[in-house]
Amino acid sequence: MITFTLNGENVSSRAEPMDRLLDVLRGEFGLHGPKEGCGEGECGACACLIDGELHNSCITPAGAVQGHSVVTLDGFRQTPQYRLLEETFAEAGAVQCGFCTPGMTMAAQAILSKNPHPDKDTIREAISGNLCRCTGYNMIIDAISLAAERGHGLW
Amino acid sequence: MSGKAAYISDLAFEGEYWGKMVRSTVSYGKIRKVTLPELPHGYTAVTQDDVPGLNLLKVVTSEQPVFAGDVVRFQGEGILMIAGPDRKICEELASEVKVDYEERKPVLAIDEAVESAAHYSFSGGKPVGEIFASADRIVKETFTTGYQEQAYLEPQGMVGLYEDGRSVVCGSMQCPYYVKNAVMQTMGLDGDHVRIVETTTGGGFGGKEDYPSLIGCQVAVAAKKTGHPVRMILGRREDLLTTPKRHPSKITYQAALDRDGNILALKADVRLDAGAYAGLSDVVLQRSLLSALGAYRIPNFEVYGAAMLTNKVSNGAFRGFGAPQSFFAIETFMNHLAAITGQDPLDYKKQYFVQQGDVTSTGGLFHHHVPIPEMLTRAEELTDYSRKYRDYSRPQTGRFHRGIGMSLVFHGCGFTGAAEQDFIKAKVKLVKNEDDTVRILVSNTDIGQGLKTTFSKIVASVLELPLERILIDNPDTDVVPDSGPTVASRSLMIVGRLLERAAAKLKKEWKDGARQEVTEHYRHPDFMIPWDGKTFHGDAYPTYSWALNVVEVETDVLTGQSRLLDVCGIFDVGTPIDRTIMIGQAQGGMLQGLGYGSSENLEDRDGRLMQTSFTDYMIPTAMDTVPFKIDFIDNRYDGGPFGAKGAGELTLVGAAPAFEAAVEQATGCRFSDIPLTPEKVLDALTGKN
Numbered sequence: 001m002i003t004f005t006l007n008g009e010n011v012s013s014r015a016e017p018m019d020r021l022l023d024v025l026r027g028e029f030g031l032h033g034p035k036e037g038c039g040e041g042e043c044g045a046c047a048c049l050i051d052g053e054l055h056n057s058c059i060t061p062a063g064a065v066q067g068h069s070v071v072t073l074d075g076f077r078q079t080p081q082y083r084l085l086e087e088t089f090a091e092a093g094a095v096q097c098g099f100c101t102p103g104m105t106m107a108a109q110a111i112l113s114k115n116p117h118p119d120k121d122t123i124r125e126a127i128s129g130n131l132c133r134c135t136g137y138n139m140i141i142d143a144i145s146l147a148a149e150r151g152h153g154l155w
Numbered sequence: 156m157s158g159k160a161a162y163i164s165d166l167a168f169e170g171e172y173w174g175k176m177v178r179s180t181v182s183y184g185k186i187r188k189v190t191l192p193e194l195p196h197g198y199t200a201v202t203q204d205d206v207p208g209l210n211l212l213k214v215v216t217s218e219q220p221v222f223a224g225d226v227v228r229f230q231g232e233g234i235l236m237i238a239g240p241d242r243k244i245c246e247e248l249a250s251e252v253k254v255d256y257e258e259r260k261p262v263l264a265i266d267e268a269v270e271s272a273a274h275y276s277f278s279g280g281k282p283v284g285e286i287f288a289s290a291d292r293i294v295k296e297t298f299t300t301g302y303q304e305q306a307y308l309e310p311q312g313m314v315g316l317y318e319d320g321r322s323v324v325c326g327s328m329q330c331p332y333y334v335k336n337a338v339m340q341t342m343g344l345d346g347d348h349v350r351i352v353e354t355t356t357g358g359g360f361g362g363k364e365d366y367p368s369l370i371g372c373q374v375a376v377a378a379k380k381t382g383h384p385v386r387m388i389l390g391r392r393e394d395l396l397t398t399p400k401r402h403p404s405k406i407t408y409q410a411a412l413d414r415d416g417n418i419l420a421l422k423a424d425v426r427l428d429a430g431a432y433a434g435l436s437d438v439v440l441q442r443s444l445l446s447a448l449g450a451y452r453i454p455n456f457e458v459y460g461a462a463m464l465t466n467k468v469s470n471g472a473f474r475g476f477g478a479p480q481s482f483f484a485i486e487t488f489m490n491h492l493a494a495i496t497g498q499d500p501l502d503y504k505k506q507y508f509v510q511q512g513d514v515t516s517t518g519g520l521f522h523h524h525v526p527i528p529e530m531l532t533r534a535e536e537l538t539d540y541s542r543k544y545r546d547y548s549r550p551q552t553g554r555f556h557r558g559i560g561m562s563l564v565f566h567g568c569g570f571t572g573a574a575e576q577d578f579i580k581a582k583v584k585l586v587k588n589e590d591d592t593v594r595i596l597v598s599n600t601d602i603g604q605g606l607k608t609t610f611s612k613i614v615a616s617v618l619e620l621p622l623e624r625i626l627i628d629n630p631d632t633d634v635v636p637d638s639g640p641t642v643a644s645r646s647l648m649i650v651g652r653l654l655e656r657a658a659a660k661l662k663k664e665w666k667d668g669a670r671q672e673v674t675e676h677y678r679h680p681d682f683m684i685p686w687d688g689k690t691f692h693g694d695a696y697p698t699y700s701w702a703l704n705v706v707e708v709e710t711d712v713l714t715g716q717s718r719l720l721d722v723c724g725i726f727d728v729g730t731p732i733d734r735t736i737m738i739g740q741a742q743g744g745m746l747q748g749l750g751y752g753s754s755e756n757l758e759d760r761d762g763r764l765m766q767t768s769f770t771d772y773m774i775p776t777a778m779d780t781v782p783f784k785i786d787f788i789d790n791r792y793d794g795g796p797f798g799a800k801g802a803g804e805l806t807l808v809g810a811a812p813a814f815e816a817a818v819e820q821a822t823g824c825r826f827s828d829i830p831l832t833p834e835k836v837l838d839a840l841t842g843k844n
Contacts, residue, residue, distance in 0.1 A: 040768055098355065132777075133307060133360070133743070133774060136743045137777040138782050139739055139742065140777075
């Protein structure tokens with residue numbers, strides 16, 4: 001039995017320790033925030049936060065989260081930080097097909113929670129583990145930057 | 156944004172099975188025998204024998220089997236499917252299937268290929284033979300371009316169901332009615348017994364134009380056989396290995412020049428690698444050929460082209476649809492001709508740029524304003540191109556050298572020729588509800604290009620209603636009429652225009668509180684010179700969108716690596732309807748084009764693709780790009796909604812040639828091949844030194 005905190009709640013999973021965290025999140029807990037884009041840790045569509053750090057859940061063994069805190073978009077969606085990001089992503093035109101967006105949002109949260117006022121180069125680097133094939137990235141960087149500008153005290 | 160949009164992988168179906176294809180491991184061979192492992196209860200092998208209708212995939216023609224028959228023609232071709240309740244068990248069973256092949260000698264390169272999927276030739280002006288015979292100088296150069304993978308972030312995926320004698324297929328797709336027609340043929344069912352539902356689609360770029368029909372048919376057959384919904388979602392490697400890509404090409408130009416370097420005549424020979432099955436290659440080739448002379452008025456020319464059949468993965472649609480290959484080649488060739496004759500490339504090209512009223516390469520007309528002069532002016536303002544070009548032309552020292560390149564391209568809007576009128580016959584519908592909301596019913600899909608927003612804006616604007624009163628869902632063929640596929644940069648210009656007309660009609664008939672329906676049908680523009688697809692004569696397109704790209708780089712001459720310094724795109728897409736959406740299209744398209752020109756290396760060896768994951772097939776990341784300068788020239792097209800023209804594909808086409816030109820200037824080397832990887836640049840630099 002693997003026990004951990006998932007989106008703020010204590011949970012336990014029947015998964016094998018080497019099962020992919022992505023499958024546990026999507027299958028066992030029915031959380032569809034994390035997406036599978038490559039299954040090899042290259043695209044970041046499955047990204048979630050583990051103790052506040054950005055991780056690709058497709059290459060994280062379920063056993064590794066024993067005793068840790070996991071946050072997916074499904075949990076993050078309830079926060080004021082998410083609502084601001086949602087607003088600025090829409091405003092900046094940062095969403096096209098939407099498949100990379102959950103991972104991008106988690107990457108945004110990961111950087112802003114550490115550095116509430118990142119410059120654009122810092123944001124660029126922070127999302128460089130998340131692939132997007134639609135936007136060319138600049139509008140996503142603008143959206144995160146805009147959230148930082150407006151997020152007085154949120155991060 | 157909220158992660159609540161349901162992609163096919165997010166939807167569960169009661170009692171669903173998983174499907175895993177067993178694929179050919181040889182490039183060409185006859186199947187002698189298939190040996191299945193012992194299949195546990197509930198697991199089934201689905202083969203060609205289970206196809207109730209025709210085991211041929213309907214695309215333009217029907218030549219590719221849905222499940223391979225006795226012969227396989229490329230590595231990765233689907234032979235049979237193992238279907239059953241558990242994904243892992245299906246995958247294990249599939250890996251235990253033994254296929255005994257009698258191998259045949261495969262065709263693995265364009266040059267080895269004998270058979271073509273399609274070929275065309277056309278010419279203009281005087282016969283070029285005599286001109287070449289008496290020319291002062293003849294310049295010949297061959298250009299090659301590699302594969303490009305669409306790399307939509309959501310892999311291909313479908314679920315098939317069979318209920319009460321009806322096939323239902325749901326999944327990620329661009330063209331619900333293409334899938335419907337294919338499933339009807341394969342299942343032997345009429346239109347009333349096939350239903351296709353698009354689920355939120357995580358990117359397409361052409362990659363989900365034809366391929367969803369293939370897996371749609373495969374899961375439809377499996378669902379009928381097993382009596383369960385059958386899900387098939389490709390893993391990334393399987394997707395990269397087996398789905399259609401941009402055609403590799405080999406394009407040879409010959410120019411007959413006079414003493415001063417003026418072009419007297421041009422010959423173009425365009426060869427595309429179609430892969431194993433024709434699929435969309437015929438139509439892709441047509442666009443390659445229609446772009447072969449670029450944005451230039453060449454007095455005398457001869458164009459020949461063929462899409463050659465090889466024993467490799469079938470190639471298909473990808474944003475630009477044959478044009479990126481030709482524009483890379485002609486733009487680079489023009490730069491080289493300028494260099495050879497000692498002229499500035501832009502000055503050289505300016506002598507030949509087309510303008511309104513000019514005859515196209517097929518005897519059609521550029522009916523509308525061609526805003527090249529305004530685009531050039533704007534580009535100079537934004538990038539200081541000419542000054543930088545002069546500066547970087549002086550000898551550069553040190554490790555980092557700079558270069559700047561420019562390209563000018565067009566994209567013919569909509570389907571080539573008379574296809575809209577003859578085959579597509581688009582139909583749209585608006586339903587006004589009693590609560591005075593208006594529902595848009597079309598078969599076009601929003602695959603990230605923002606179509607739902609743009610369509611809603613058009614209808615809201617005509618009806619003078621707030622956007623919230625306009626409703627639009629993902630298409631379901633039980634509900635929406637066939638307004639054609641989501642391809643060819645046609646959705647906004649053609650379908651958007653029909654919606655504009657439908658909305659105008661509804662406005663006239665509007666009755667508060669009543670339920671009303673309005674339908675509109677496609678009408679062909681009356682100004683067009685009729686298109687003859689056999690002789691390649693007439694107006695291939697009603698109008699053209701235009702793009703000017705400037706790319707500035709800094710190349711490390713020690714490593715061959717180039718870093719982007721500045722990227723600028725000026726576009727004429729008519730009157731843009733939603734500027735933010737258009738900027739997004741421009742940025743995303745240009746970065747795909749830059750990837751095509753630089754890092755997206757995809758090679759085949761012995762018929763097998765060597766790059767099968769995002770680890771080795773490198774699409775650009777956020778670190779590989781810089782802020783882009785994007786601007787639009789408002790050049791209203793009366794045939795489009797609120798003056799808009801096609802936009803989605805245009806944005807990709809010009810980036811690669813502009814990048815290549817910049818690297819050529821930085822390095823002083825001449826290149827004729829993309830992707831221009833650092834390795835190739837370094838080879839040229841060391842070879843030169």
